[in-house]
Amino acid sequence: MGRSAELDRMAMTVLQPGFEGTTPPAWLRRALADGLGGAVLFTRNLADPGQTAALVAALREDNPAVVVAVDEEGGAITRLEARTGSSWPGNLALGVAGDVRLTRAVAHQIGRLLAAADITLDYAPVVDVNADPRNPVIGVRSFGSDPERVARHAVAWIEGLQSAGVAACAKHFPGHGDTVTDSHVALPTVRAPRDVLERRDLVPFRAAVAAGVDAIMCGHLVVPALDPELNPATLSRAMMTGLLRDELGFGGLVVTDAIEMRAVASLHPPEEIAVRALAAGADAICVGVSSPEGESVYALRDAIAAAVRDGRLPGERLAEAAGRVLDLARRHAEQAPARAAAGVAEGGANGDGLGLAAATAALRAVGVPGATSRPVLRTAPLVVEMTARPTQAVGRAAPVRVGAAIEEALPGTTLVEVAEGGSLPDLTDTRRPLVVVVRDAARHTWIRRLLEHAVRARPDAVVVETGVPGTPAGAVYLATYGASAASARAAARWLTEIP
Structure with missing residues (x-):
């Protein structure tokens, strides 16, 4: 031919x-x-x-x-909302929430976002x-x-x-x-x-x-x-x-x-x-x-x-x-x-409405002694975030910070990011609550080691896991099952608002 x-x-x-x-x-x-x-x-x-x-x-x-x-999966994998984080929780959070009607609704809203661009x-x-x-x-x-x-x-x-x-x-x-x-x-x-x-x-x-x-x-x-x-x-x-x-x-x-x-x-x-x-x-x-x-x-x-x-x-x-x-x-x-x-997806880039509700439905907490203990955070905390380098699937998306969402609710929050090879800040000031945010600690030896050190130094620490949960740690262990903007906001609200 x-x-x-x-x-x-x-x-x-x-x-x-x-x-x-x-x-x-x-x-x-x-x-x-x-x-x-x-x-x-x-x-x-x-x-x-x-x-x-x-x-x-x-x-x-x-x-x-x-x-x-x-590639618009929701959760950590987003292209259209890469600069802010996805307004929608990812798959594991939806699976944990366990409501297929919720999953269908979230996917429809993602579809609306893409449809508005004729993708x-x-x-x-x-x-x-x-x-x-x-x-x-x-x-x-x-x-x-x-x-x-x-x-x-x-x-x-x-x-x-x-x-x-x-x-x-x-x-x-x-x-x-x-x-x-x-x-x-x-x-x-x-x-x-x-x-x-x-x-x-x-x-x-x-x-x-x-x-x-x-x-x-x-x-x-x-x-x-x-x-x-x-x-x-x-x-x-x-x-x-x-x-x-x-x-x-x-x-x-x-x-x-x-x-x-x-x-x-x-x-x-x-x-x-x-x-x-x-x-x-x-x-x-x-x-x-x-x-x-x-x-x-x-x-x-x-x-x-x-x-x-x-x-x-x-x-x-x-x-x-x-x-x-x-x-x-x-x-x-x-x-x-x-x-x-x-039309255009409701909630858009701010994550209000369905996305936040879906992310909240996926939250799971261990160690909360009773309803009277909430909100867990009443004053501005020190937030230490430890996240490994993202995979290539995530691409150039800006990292989603739970600490930034907490700061919106509690001005004066101090944010410290620790990368692999780094060390923890001074944790001796027990007058301030401590929040340690990790992602996939069970898979990363350096995160797990620093987390163990932080919890030994501060048994009152609140731990937020934004990946696949491992062994619970800290006085309160909150799992979001994903790293979307919606999940970060849901975690911050759960920690800072009266239920």
């Missing part, structure tokens, strides 16, 4: 690259005119709601059918079962460790988001929860046998497919029980086609996780990853980072087209993939009335 404009256009249709800047660069506009089927928005692209909507509109000027995607596809929800508490990249992004609970909340989240006219994307197939490796930095392996995968990891994905999820994102992970040849799921025909398509019956869009992640980038060049992923059954190739002039995007296009001409990638497979991208774009256009009816 010789070179053709039609083949090049199909090869462009299956790409979803990121880009730099808050307006479309010239190369991106040229690529959209050449048939580029998608674009991914990151924090670096977004300033405020008005600018976000204008950016999406500008992308659509050059290709009205472009699939505009974003097509949300790379959410995470439906991984967090089977290993040491997991460095899933954790609070999961609805929990019980497969049935994860499935129920996954379905509610999908229904809520898609009811606002925005496509949901269940991730990370076939399940990233039973790993201790972050696929951003290395290739994880899930070593569970097939029967365990069936009753644990695959349960939420089966439920998502049955619920009509529009898209599924594959994970960069090896699962020997599903592919004895040890291909990562992204490159595995056994998992992408044999399991997801043929066995689970999924007919929607399959998108890869970002192909520059080290889990797969350490195995092959990006062009080879793209070709192999499409051959395995993927429909859209997510590329988080592009070269400044877009050469990398055109290199991917050329490699895909060349693979078709050489017979390595069947032309009908590429046509099928491009068709699914265009089908999602068509359905997005048809759902314009639903998005118009949804």
